[in-house]
Amino acid sequence: MTSEPAALDVPVDAAEPAPEPVRQRRWMVPAGRLLVLVAAAGGWEAMARLNILPAAFIGQPSVFLPLLVHQLLGGAILRAIADTLSATLAAFAVGGVLALATALVLTIAPPLRAVLEPYLDALNALPRVALVPLFIVWFGLGALSKIVSGISLMYFILLYNTLAGAHSVDPDHVRLARSLGLSGQRVFLRIVLPTAAPSIFAGLRLGLVYTLLGVVTAELIAGGRGLGSLISYYSNTFDANGVFAVLVVLVILADLLSGLMTRIERRLTRWKQ
Amino acid sequence: MTGREPDGDIVLIDVVHAFRQQAQSLRVLDGLSLTIGDGEFVSLVGPSGCGKTTVLDLMNGLVPLQRGTLLIGGRPPAAGRPDTARMFARDALLPWRTAYANIDFAIATRERDAARRDGIIRALLADVGLSGFEHAYPGQLSQGMRQRVALARTFSLESKHIFLDEPFGALDAQTKLVLQDQLLRLWERVRSTVVLVSHDLAEAVALSDRVIVMSARPGRIIADMRIDLPRPRSATRLQAMREFHELYAQLWSELERAVGPPS
Numbered sequence: 191m192t193s194e195p196a197a198l199d200v201p202v203d204a205a206e207p208a209p210e211p212v213r214q215r216r217w218m219v220p221a222g223r224l225l226v227l228v229a230a231a232g233g234w235e236a237m238a239r240l241n242i243l244p245a246a247f248i249g250q251p252s253v254f255l256p257l258l259v260h261q262l263l264g265g266a267i268l269r270a271i272a273d274t275l276s277a278t279l280a281a282f283a284v285g286g287v288l289a290l291a292t293a294l295v296l297t298i299a300p301p302l303r304a305v306l307e308p309y310l311d312a313l314n315a316l317p318r319v320a321l322v323p324l325f326i327v328w329f330g331l332g333a334l335s336k337i338v339s340g341i342s343l344m345y346f347i348l349l350y351n352t353l354a355g356a357h358s359v360d361p362d363h364v365r366l367a368r369s370l371g372l373s374g375q376r377v378f379l380r381i382v383l384p385t386a387a388p389s390i391f392a393g394l395r396l397g398l399v400y401t402l403l404g405v406v407t408a409e410l411i412a413g414g415r416g417l418g419s420l421i422s423y424y425s426n427t428f429d430a431n432g433v434f435a436v437l438v439v440l441v442i443l444a445d446l447l448s449g450l451m452t453r454i455e456r457r458l459t460r461w462k463q
Numbered sequence: 464m465t466g467r468e469p470d471g472d473i474v475l476i477d478v479v480h481a482f483r484q485q486a487q488s489l490r491v492l493d494g495l496s497l498t499i500g501d502g503e504f505v506s507l508v509g510p511s512g513c514g515k516t517t518v519l520d521l522m523n524g525l526v527p528l529q530r531g532t533l534l535i536g537g538r539p540p541a542a543g544r545p546d547t548a549r550m551f552a553r554d555a556l557l558p559w560r561t562a563y564a565n566i567d568f569a570i571a572t573r574e575r576d577a578a579r580r581d582g583i584i585r586a587l588l589a590d591v592g593l594s595g596f597e598h599a600y601p602g603q604l605s606q607g608m609r610q611r612v613a614l615a616r617t618f619s620l621e622s623k624h625i626f627l628d629e630p631f632g633a634l635d636a637q638t639k640l641v642l643q644d645q646l647l648r649l650w651e652r653v654r655s656t657v658v659l660v661s662h663d664l665a666e667a668v669a670l671s672d673r674v675i676v677m678s679a680r681p682g683r684i685i686a687d688m689r690i691d692l693p694r695p696r697s698a699t700r701l702q703a704m705r706e707f708h709e710l711y712a713q714l715w716s717e718l719e720r721a722v723g724p725p726s
């Protein structure tokens with residue numbers, strides 16, 4: 191198709207056969223993972239049964255897994271999931287938008303960034319768990335305080351990831367956009383954001399999981415509904431199996447959310463593949 | 464404006480430019496004066512760091528003028544002027560946009576009518592031999608093909624003044640000739656005023672009506688030579704022409720006279 195001359199490649203020695211690639215069957219990795227899971231659960235069960243560690247402390251898979259299924263069917267835990275998930279998504283959305291808006295302002299105005307950066311770093315260094323009681327005082331025991339707790343994590347994670355990604359912008363791209371007359375805001379939207387996309391998606395994925403943790407932490411402290419409150423209820427009644435049942439739900443939830451983000455990312459960064 | 468406007472499409476009078484580097488002032492241009500005629504194809508050659516890109520940045524309005532006079536089509540330069548177009552040294556294609564969308568990125572800043580844009584983009588991709596590559600991402604194209612997309616993007620703007628900054632610097636000798644011919648074909652249709660920065664004397668001679676040689680920093684003009692080769696030209700065919708090599712040799716000797724014999 192092209193009229194460009196091909197490079198003068200030295201022909202590869204055809205006499206030598208290509209090495210046989212190591213064949214890996216597609217089911218091997220998932221099967222291996224399942225095996226690890228079964229072995230861990232079996233070991234856990236054995237420790238509890240043989241009383242190596244008391245079952246009252248570590249729970250027992252043969253008890254909390256059926257309990258989990260029972261709760262899921264009963265709907266009690268579904269309400270808690272809905273409560274936690276809706277707060278997580280709200281915090282994710284609000285924190286994300288705030289983070290991108292802040293990144294826009296800081297990228298367009300480098301002097302402002304220089305002034306504000308130490309304060310942002312300081313705020314980010316605050317341990318969120320310690321702030322949750324304050325959030326509860328300010329925003330009450332309801333959904334708002336746990337949403338704010340989630341935002342306080344989401345905001346900084348996405349802000350820092352976006353700024354780091356924006357750092358790798360090709361100066362020629364910015365010069366091109368400026369020579370075309372694009373405003374600073376347009377340059378951010380059309381050049382900086384797409385450049386930072388991989389790093390923004392890493393931030394979204396990490397941020398989503400941490401937002402979930404922020405919400406659950408607030409629920410642990412504030413009580414009310416939600417998965418965190420359930421954990422706190424079970425641990426207050428010394429029910430290790432109940433705690434583990436909720437933890438399994440949390441792990442699955444975090445994994446699903448993270449997988450969802452990966453899918454969206456693949457969709458939007460197809461040019462990289 | 465007053466009646467004392469200097470003739471010429473692009474006019475520089477006593478342009479002085481200095482950059483601040485580590486609390487020191489680095490004088491890059493030291494009283495540059497130059498007049499480029501309407502529809503003239505002018506090359507600016509000179510050693511690396513002599514201020515060629517700075518001259519284009521000034522003309523393009525990306526760097527503010529510090530001292531002197533600079534007029535593009537009778538008006539001071541400004542970034543985003545629709546009658547100016549710029550091509551950068553490396554292709555500066557956006558990797559997340561297809562070849563088509565990269566051209567559209569530029570032309571959409573000037574042309575509202577999507578159907579007209581589509582026509583221009585497809586015609587230009589065909590002109591540079593890339594029909595069928597509309598949906599290819601830059602990462603899937605060779606350096607030569609990417610440079611051709613960048614060339615198409617630059618000419619899609621249909622600007623009166625075109626600034627090209629070492630557009631073929633990253634290419635091998637043969638691909639370079641192919642692209643030079645494509646540039647000549649695109650330009651000969653529109654005859655806009657072109658300022659081409661190059662560090663390749665042969666390229667400058669092959670493409671230009673006039674070659675201007677700048678000294679090492681601070682950049683001054685040390686040679687200004689007309690290239691009276693007939694047009695339309697082909698850089699590939701020029702390689703076999705005696706006049707081309709004579710002009711090339713003449714440019715070298717002017718250079719030597721200006722900077723003194725090599726020590």
Ligand SMILES: Nc1ncnc2c1ncn2[C@@H]1O[C@H](COP(=O)(O)OP(=O)(O)O)[C@@H](O)[C@H]1O
Pocket residue numbers: 482483484489491509510511512513514515516517518680
């Ligand atoms: N923004 C800038 N700040 C400081 N120095 C610069 C800047 N841009 C260019 N320079 C310096 O000015 C000189 C000329 O640069 P440039 O115009 O890019 O030269 P050329 O294109 O001829 O190689 C170089 O020494 C370069 O380091």
Ligand SMILES: [Mg+2]
Pocket residue numbers: 515516
């Ligand atoms: Mg340069």
